[in-house]
Amino acid sequence: MYKHFKIMGAGPAGLIAAITLARENYEVTVYEKNKECGMRFKGDLQGLENWSSRVNVLDEIINFGIETNFDCDPFCSLIGVDSKRQTTKFRSQQPFFYLVKRGYLPGTLDQGLKEQALELGIDIRFNTRVHEDEVDIVASGPVPKRLCAIDTGIIFETDAEDMAYGMLDDANSYKGYSYLLITKGYGCMCTVLFDKFSEIHQQFALVRETFEQITNIKIIKPSIVGGYGNFSTKNTFVKGRQLYVGEAAGLQDLLWGFGIRIALRSGYLAARCLIEGKDYAAEAKKLFYDSSRASVVNRAMWEYMGNSGYRLFLSLGRRSKDPKEFLYKLFQYNAWRRLAFPIALWDLRRRHTKAGY
Numbered sequence: 084m085y086k087h088f089k090i091m092g093a094g095p096a097g098l099i100a101a102i103t104l105a106r107e108n109y110e111v112t113v114y115e116k117n118k119e120c121g122m123r124f125k126g127d128l129q130g131l132e133n134w135s136s137r138v139n140v141l142d143e144i145i146n147f148g149i150e151t152n153f154d155c156d157p158f159c160s161l162i163g164v165d166s167k168r169q170t171t172k173f174r175s176q177q178p179f180f181y182l183v184k185r186g187y188l189p190g191t192l193d194q195g196l197k198e199q200a201l202e203l204g205i206d207i208r209f210n211t212r213v214h215e216d217e218v219d220i221v222a223s224g225p226v227p228k229r230l231c232a233i234d235t236g237i238i239f240e241t242d243a244e245d246m247a248y249g250m251l252d253d254a255n256s257y258k259g260y261s262y263l264l265i266t267k268g269y270g271c272m273c274t275v276l277f278d279k280f281s282e283i284h285q286q287f288a289l290v291r292e293t294f295e296q297i298t299n300i301k302i303i304k305p306s307i308v309g310g311y312g313n314f315s316t317k318n319t320f321v322k323g324r325q326l327y328v329g330e331a332a333g334l335q336d337l338l339w340g341f342g343i344r345i346a347l348r349s350g351y352l353a354a355r356c357l358i359e360g361k362d363y364a365a366e367a368k369k370l371f372y373d374s375s376r377a378s379v380v381n382r383a384m385w386e387y388m389g390n391s392g393y394r395l396f397l398s399l400g401r402r403s404k405d406p407k408e409f410l411y412k413l414f415q416y417n418a419w420r421r422l423a424f425p426i427a428l429w430d431l432r433r434r435h436t437k438a439g440y
């Protein structure tokens with residue numbers, strides 16, 4: 084049966100939904116308010132995490148029918164830095180994550196998905212802002228009023244070798260974390276905060292100083308990047324005839340703000356539900372509720388831990404036989420997380436009254 088689907092937003096969630104529908108010969112139009120895909124980012128390096136499932140994230144994406152026609156570098160080692168500047172090296176047989184670039188330049192995830200969409204004949208209307216009522220799938224990204232995390236930092240050129248550092252210290256990354264990622268002479272250093280948003284620039288200045296001292300890297304031609312994210316336990320999966328995917332549905336990992344894998348999964352799921360006539364809200368609840376609730380418990384715990392807790396976390400990770408498996412277990416909604424969930428949610432809502440938890 085002929086059907087023309089309309090999608091709001093050409094981010095990862097919207098584009099994978101469009102590609103999935105077009106592969107089944109549906110006509111698809113994607114409306115994007117910006118003049119290009121990926122304008123939310125400016126070349127930031129982001130991690131396509133490979134720890135929340137035992138299925139390799141690239142295999143999962145390929146199973147969704149997506150080609151990896153974007154820069155995508157596996158990272159099997161990661162260095163943690165604690166508040167005493169002690170470093171802990173983690174190694175894994177399988178990549179912890181794949182580094183991807185975000186933005187409107189060649190090689191980014193956003194441009195790779197755009198090219199695949201255009202090859203399938205999908206009509207992407209740039210510079211076109213639409214309203215939710217006009218589309219079938221809402222993939223418009225974060226909602227500012229549900230702000231739960233902000234991120235600021237720099238991208239730069241460097242002659243340093245590839246590396247990935249994560250820093251856990253409430254003195255410079257309050258209740259969040261900071262990271263330094265370098266791949267093929269291209270670097271990204273950022274601080275992510277889940278609280279005290281007004282201090283982000285001072286905190287990032289301290290982070291930059293610390294990373295420069297620890298690694299001795301030369302930062303060439305830095306330019307500023309950053310953004311914000313949101314999360315909600317009151318996910319809107321369906322409203323009227325619209326299906327909501329990615330961050331527009333409030334989907335995000337609340338512990339550390341990883342959202343690409345979830346955005347891709349939800350966009351694919353929504354499209355499959357349209358194709359197969361399945362109930363998307365029911366399927367999305369099955370797929371996302373447990374991990375979303377586990378991330379609420381993890382965030383509440385993280386905020387209580389503070390620096391000594393982060394040091395314990397790094398030490399437990401180091402002592403585990405397989406640090407990737409250690410992370411996998413962190414994201415499982417097991418019996419104790421189920422018990423802790425109502426208290427964790429109550430506590431987060433009490434402490435972060437403006438976030439849309």
Ligand SMILES: Cc1cc2nc3c(=O)[nH]c(=O)nc-3n(C[C@H](O)[C@H](O)[C@H](O)COP(=O)(O)OP(=O)(O)OC[C@H]3O[C@@H](n4cnc5c(N)ncnc54)[C@H](O)[C@@H]3O)c2cc1C
Pocket residue numbers: 091092093094095096097114115116117120121122123127128129130131132211212213214222223224225234235308309310311312328329330331335340341342343344346
């Ligand atoms: C600084 C930063 C670092 C991050 N790092 C990571 C990381 O390392 N790993 C990870 O997994 N996740 C990370 N995330 C989160 C991740 O980027 C997002 O979760 C993911 O991009 C969400 O995809 P999406 O398709 O739902 O939304 P988006 O990528 O935001 O795409 C939504 C699109 O909709 C468009 N749009 C919005 N409104 C309209 C409208 N009215 N009409 C038409 N178009 C519209 C927007 O312009 C945009 O192009 C990071 C986020 C930030 C801010």
